[in-house]
Amino acid sequence: MTHQFPVRVYYEDTDLAGIVYYANYLKFIERGRSEWVRSIGINQDRMKQDEGLIFVVRRVEADYLIPARYDDELIVETEVIQLGSTFVELNQKVLRGSDTCFTAVVKIVLINNSGRPARIPAELRPKLSAG
Template sequence: MPHAFQCRVYYEDTDLAGIVYYANYLKFIERARTEWVRGLGIDQARLKAEAGIVFAVRRVEADYLSPARFDDLLTVETAAEQLTPARIVLRQTVLRGAERLFDARVTLVALGASGRPARLPAELRRLLA
């Protein structure tokens, strides 16, 4: 079951044509990922402080299917697609009602304090799975 995060399109999210500026979809899915992780009970600040681990986006594959507009209520669905010891692949979809507007496949990597890839702690992998 995917995690659902709702957000409203504000005037600042739109371009001169009155549609959501393409880069803002990345902000929407970032917020949804943060809430997905929080909803799993993972405190990212504590993870960094205690284990020295942070998440970084390694890759984004995005398909813009239909424009969102000012004042639309959007739902961002997030679901884990693949999990390795140091990597998470997510499928994220932005919807307006039942209409798909944007699809993304996002690869996250865990980085240690040195900035190099790091293994996720076993308890964290369990929560993400």
Template sequence: MAHEFPIRVYYEDTDLAGIVYYANYLKFIERGRSEWVRAMGVDQVAMKRELGLVFAVRRVEADYLRPAKFDDELIVTTDLVAETGARIVMEQAVMRGAEKLFTATVTLVCLTETGAAARLPAEVRRKLAPPLH
């Protein structure tokens, strides 16, 4: 099931044409990912403090489909696609009602404080696993 995060477009999000500036979609989906991680019960501040690990975006593949405009009410959806011991892949979308405006496939990895790649913590992998029925 997709995590949903509401966002409203403010004047500061738009460009001279009055539409959302392309780079701001990346900010929107970052907020959606942060809330998705929080909703799973992962405390990123504690993860950094206790394990010395942080999430980092490794790859983003984005498609801009339709423009959002000032005062639009949007929903950022986040769906887990895959998880390995070293990365998380998710699909994200920015929606205006039923209309899809933007999509992205995002790959996250864990890094140490020195920037070295690290395995995902076991607790995070457990929280990402689908519930057993």
């Protein structure tokens, strides 16, 4: 299943040439991941408070394909590629209509309060795999 999150490009998102500054794509996909997690019923604040667990980005492989520009309406798509014992690997795309502007493979890892990898709790696994 693919989650979709709309983003509009604002002036602050662009560089001197009027195109989206490369680092802002990482912000766009972060928002998409946060909304995906929320949409599948995971409350990250509660998970941190109650269990001392948080998701963090371990790795991002990004490809910048075509530029997005000021005032473009974009869609961030998020899809699970792989669910491991301590990680989730996601495919994320930033689309403008049928054009793909940016793609990324993102690996997020669950860690505990000590910063060590932690097993994804059994009750979260069906939510993550269905998301």
